[in-house]
Amino acid sequence: MIELLYGAGPQERRQDPAMRAFRADRFGQFVHWGLYALPAGTWQGRTIDFAAEFLMHSAGVSCEDWAALAADFTLDGFDPALWARTAKRMGARYVTVTTKHHDGFSLWPSAFSDFTVAATPSGRDVLGEIVSAYRAEGLAVHLYYSVLDWHHPDWRYALDTDDDRTAFDRYLAFATNQLVELAERYPDVRGFWFDGTWDESVKAHGRWTHEIERILKARIPGAIVNSRLRADDLGARHFDSNGALMGDYESGYERRLPAPWDRSVTARDWEACATITQATWGFHHSAWADRGRKTPAQIVEQLVQTVSLGGNLLLNFGPRGDGSLVPSEAELADRVGAWMEANGAAVHHSGPAEGWDYPGWGFYTAPMDPGAADTGSGLVHAIVTRIPVSGILTIDVPPGLEVHKIRSLADGTSVPFTALDARTVQLDSPASAGMPLVYAIEAGPAEE
Ligand code: JFZ
Numbered sequence: 001m002i003e004l005l006y007g008a009g010p011q012e013r014r015q016d017p018a019m020r021a022f023r024a025d026r027f028g029q030f031v032h033w034g035l036y037a038l039p040a041g042t043w044q045g046r047t048i049d050f051a052a053e054f055l056m057h058s059a060g061v062s063c064e065d066w067a068a069l070a071a072d073f074t075l076d077g078f079d080p081a082l083w084a085r086t087a088k089r090m091g092a093r094y095v096t097v098t099t100k101h102h103d104g105f106s107l108w109p110s111a112f113s114d115f116t117v118a119a120t121p122s123g124r125d126v127l128g129e130i131v132s133a134y135r136a137e138g139l140a141v142h143l144y145y146s147v148l149d150w151h152h153p154d155w156r157y158a159l160d161t162d163d164d165r166t167a168f169d170r171y172l173a174f175a176t177n178q179l180v181e182l183a184e185r186y187p188d189v190r191g192f193w194f195d196g197t198w199d200e201s202v203k204a205h206g207r208w209t210h211e212i213e214r215i216l217k218a219r220i221p222g223a224i225v226n227s228r229l230r231a232d233d234l235g236a237r238h239f240d241s242n243g244a245l246m247g248d249y250e251s252g253y254e255r256r257l258p259a260p261w262d263r264s265v266t267a268r269d270w271e272a273c274a275t276i277t278q279a280t281w282g283f284h285h286s287a288w289a290d291r292g293r294k295t296p297a298q299i300v301e302q303l304v305q306t307v308s309l310g311g312n313l314l315l316n317f318g319p320r321g322d323g324s325l326v327p328s329e330a331e332l333a334d335r336v337g338a339w340m341e342a343n344g345a346a347v348h349h350s351g352p353a354e355g356w357d358y359p360g361w362g363f364y365t366a367p368m369d370p371g372a373a374d375t376g377s378g379l380v381h382a383i384v385t386r387i388p389v390s391g392i393l394t395i396d397v398p399p400g401l402e403v404h405k406i407r408s409l410a411d412g413t414s415v416p417f418t419a420l421d422a423r424t425v426q427l428d429s430p431a432s433a434g435m436p437l438v439y440a441i442e443a444g445p446a447e448e
Pocket of ligand 1: 051053195196281
């Protein structure tokens with residue numbers, strides 16, 4: 001054991017109401033919105049097929065030129081109530097919204113910066129309107145904050161000189177001010193999602209990452225903070241130098257998921273974030289971004305794979321520069337929502353199905369019942385995402401259990417099956433239904 005002042009806290013998994021609610025939610029909406037949605041990947045006629053929120057950097061735009069975009073941030077199509085309804089219909093139970101991305105533009109009228117919505121034509125508190133709209137729909141709100149800041153003169157990537165160190169200390173004081181301001185202005189948010197913490201400068205300030213987590217949790221009891229914030233005394237990130245998770249949940253799975261059979265991840269809380277598009281978080285207008293757009297079935301598959309492994313999925317939306325939703329993203333939300341309407345019981349309040357091994361043709365999830373220790377009996381949901389060519393689904397029943405009944409979750413109809421032996425059940429697989437089919441399997445102790 002290495003002695004650490006700023007390593008992981010003593011607690012194991014949090015079991016307080018906020019954390020339990022977060023865990024049970026399973027599905028969240030990520031929103032990346034800022035000035036970058038206006039140029040949407042093109043600067044002065046040059047389209048860069050790379051993340052739109054990186055355009056200032058990738059097109060080499062000066063701070064002054066980038067800041068001029070604020071004049072065009074007119075919110076003509078901005079309807080936060082519609083965003084919130086869309087997210088809710090999709091089955092998301094929370095939203096994580098960018099308050100300040102790497103370009104440094106603050107979506108709230110921060111007292112600590114001139115580069116905020118206060119300098120846009122409307123001057124409206126955009127973030128405040130978003131928070132209120134989602135809260136009104138009953139969704140929890142988490143605030144994304146990039147520590148990396150291309151706009152602030154005191155930001156440093158590395159600390160090579162005393163001047164760098166002094167400047168960066170000023171920068172961290174600024175970030176602290178902004179974060180405390182966020183906690184004060186929006187006290188009913190549930191958590192903070194940190195980003196832009198990978199540079200040497202931040203890694204050398206494990207103490208600050210530790211301190212800001214403590215400060216935010218003192219302001220907002222129960223606040224949930226992702227592991228990406230944290231570095232320890234030695235600069236180890238996410239997991240401290242002793243291998244313990246820092247923050248409340250692991251947030252390293254980005255545009256990828258743990259392998260379907262990797263049960264090791266069920267030991268902790270985690271959240272993966274995913275794009276609908278190929279590799280842009282902010283709105284990008286080009287065919288390059290559209291090319292990789294996932295279908296509703298792909299999104300559902302990622303979601304159930306995540307839930308089967310005890311994680312949450314944060315699915316990104318990148319509204320357009322005027323604040324309107326991208327039509328194909330709104331449509332995808334509706335189609336995922338239609339599936340969730342019928343099958344959400346396999347997602348919300350669900351987690352890994354203890355004892356049910358990865359079947360290859362899809363995923364098992366089980367209702368989360370924190371009270372019941374003997375999981376593995378009762379109800380299990382089988383989500384079929386990959387139909388076997390043979391047309392036969394084989395279910396390997398955990399030892400000591402037997403299957404009593406199988407029905408279709410969506411319409412309740414009972415599904416015939418054959419018990420080949422104590423451990424093996426077989427049924428005719430569905431024909432392609434377009435969207436994953438969910439079977440509710442009722443199992444109980446095997447009669448000797
Ligand atoms: C970061 C941001 O740079 C990006 O714009 C977006 O906000 C995303 C959610 O987070 O990008 C990352 C961060 C971490 C990894 C990859 C991209 N990573 O750990 O592989």
